[in-house]
Amino acid sequence: xxxxxIVGGGPAGLTAxxxxxxxxxxxxxxxxxxxxxxxxxxxxxxAPFPDGISGRDLLDRMRAHAELYGARIxxxxxxxxxKQDDLxxxxxxxxxxxxxxxxxxxxxxxxxxxxxxxxxxxGLGNGLIRYCPVCDAFEIRGKRIAVLGSGAHGFAEAxxxxxxxxxxxxxxxxxxxxxxxxxIGVLESPMKYLSLSDSHxxxxxxxxxxxxxxxxxxxxxxxxRSDLVSRLGARLCEDGCVVTDAKQRTSIDGVYAIxxxxxxxxxxxxxxxxxxVAATAIHNDLPRTALG
Ligand SMILES: Cc1cc2nc3c(=O)[nH]c(=O)nc-3n(C[C@H](O)[C@H](O)[C@H](O)COP(=O)(O)OP(=O)(O)OC[C@H]3O[C@@H](n4cnc5c(N)ncnc54)[C@H](O)[C@@H]3O)c2cc1C
Numbered sequence: 316x317x318x319x320x321i322v323g324g325g326p327a328g329l330t331a332x333x334x335x336x337x338x339x340x341x342x343x344x345x346x347x348x349x350x351x352x353x354x355x356x357x358x359x360x361x362a363p364f365p366d367g368i369s370g371r372d373l374l375d376r377m378r379a380h381a382e383l384y385g386a387r388i389x390x391x392x393x394x395x396x397x398k399q400d401d402l403x404x405x406x407x408x409x410x411x412x413x414x415x416x417x418x419x420x421x422x423x424x425x426x427x428x429x430x431x432x433x434x435x436x437x438g439l440g441n442g443l444i445r446y447c448p449v450c451d452a453f454e455i456r457g458k459r460i461a462v463l464g465s466g467a468h469g470f471a472e473a474x475x476x477x478x479x480x481x482x483x484x485x486x487x488x489x490x491x492x493x494x495x496x497x498x499i500g501v502l503e504s505p506m507k508y509l510s511l512s513d514s515h516x517x518x519x520x521x522x523x524x525x526x527x528x529x530x531x532x533x534x535x536x537x538x539x540r541s542d543l544v545s546r547l548g549a550r551l552c553e554d555g556c557v558v559t560d561a562k563q564r565t566s567i568d569g570v571y572a573i574x575x576x577x578x579x580x581x582x583x584x585x586x587x588x589x590x591x592v593a594a595t596a597i598h599n600d601l602p603r604t605a606l607g
Contacts, residue, residue: 317341319597320405320414322393322543325350327574327586328420329377329388334594336384339604343387343414345407350422351575352583356440360450361583373583396543403569416597418571419544419557420590423581426535428463428488429509438511438531445532448472449582452479455530461486461516463509464534465493472534473499484528486518488535502526539576552578563593571597 319335321328324346335342355370364373378388395406396417405412425446427435438444445451452475460480462473465487473485477498484500485493493501504522509531511517516531539555549565549572550558557572559565565572571593574586 316402317343317412317414318601319343319416319418319594320345320393320403320412321418321420322396322405323350323420323422323540323574323576324348324374324378324388325352325420325422325574325586326373326377326583327422327590328418329374329381330587330590331418331420331573331594332381332386332388333377333384334591335597336381336386338594338598340598340601343389343412344381345389345391345393345405347392348390351425351446351581354425354439354446355450356442358450358583359454393543396547398547398567398569401569415601416569416571418563418573418590418593418597419541419565419576420572420574420586421540421543421576423537423539423556423575425533425537428531428533428535430511434511438516441513443511443514443516443530445530447581448476448479448532449580452476456480458482458529459527460484461518461526461528461531462534463488463531464536465489465491468536469493469534470499472532476532484526537575537581541572541576544570544572544576554578561592562596563589564596 318340319342321344324344328344332342332344352370357367359367391408397404403414403417456479459482461484463486477483486506490505495501504520506518507521515527518526541557547567549567556578559572563571563573573589573593575581
């Protein structure tokens with residue numbers, strides 16, 4: 316019997332594990348290792364790392380930190396969470412565990428551009444492909460930037476990035492043409508396909524012309540990994556994110572949600588803050604651990 320099981324070992328889940336372990340609570344994290352933090356080549360907006368740190372290095376440090384205080388971190392996928400009376404039964408690849416509380420820190424999945432996996436991953440690694448202007452638009456000031464996306468979301472992302480460069484081009488992903496406004500450029504012909512060279516993103520247009528960009532922001536949206544928590548009956552937002560109160564409680568007693576899977580700013584610092592709040596609420600709600 317655990318005080319808490321955490322579904323997801325990204326920055327949110329690992330921070331919650333660290334707090335709970337230091338509150339002398341028993342906690343296990345299950346992590347499928349397919350998170351967004353793992354995709355970060357180097358973050359430059361995390362306060363203690365002025366020289367930047369890769370997502371993988373950050374996760375390794377966070378995992379070791381939580382384990383130092385007794386948190387158990389397991390690699391594996393949680394396939395089901397069921398509530399019976401006041402307890403949760405968590406089914407993983409290897410076992411069924413029981414816990415008094417569950418935290419969902421399962422994140423979201425980014426919709427990807429039409430590129431092969433190897434091309435995509437190479438582009439992500441060398442900064443040709445980006446997903447998060449809040450995170451790294453600062454790094455590409457003054458460059459030729461393409462934004463792949465349509466509708467209000469695509470335009471809002473292009474508008475945000477326009478503050479960092481005078482050369483921002485909005486490319487709809489549905490074969491249509493965007494309308495030029497607010498200083499955001501558009502293509503003269505719909506895009507036929509995307510490709511990458513060593514140093515550029517290349518959009519080949521239907522009229523045969525090619526356009527080169529220094530970087531491409533993917534603004535195709537995300538899907539929240541909220542299916543397990545939804546099956547428990549927790550309330551979701553329209554976009555699939557989990558609704559929580561100020562203490563990160565969901566609409567189901569004993570179930571919490573933190574990080575990108577909730578409706579908020581999809582940032583590491585924010586996920587860590589939510590994790591601290593949830594862990595403290597769980598600790599305060601559990602029976603005291605006072606040494607006899
Ligand atoms: C390319 C890129 C660059 C970014 N750069 C920055 C940056 O510079 N600064 C910044 O603040 N933010 C950045 N972000 C955003 C940041 O990555 C996220 O806000 C952060 O990772 C959210 O943490 P999380 O723990 O909620 O989710 P994640 O990091 O996505 O972790 C969720 C974890 O849960 C696991 N999981 C999901 N379902 C299950 C299950 N059923 N069983 C077991 N495990 C499960 C996943 O495998 C994953 O490991 C960037 C994002 C991307 C994509």
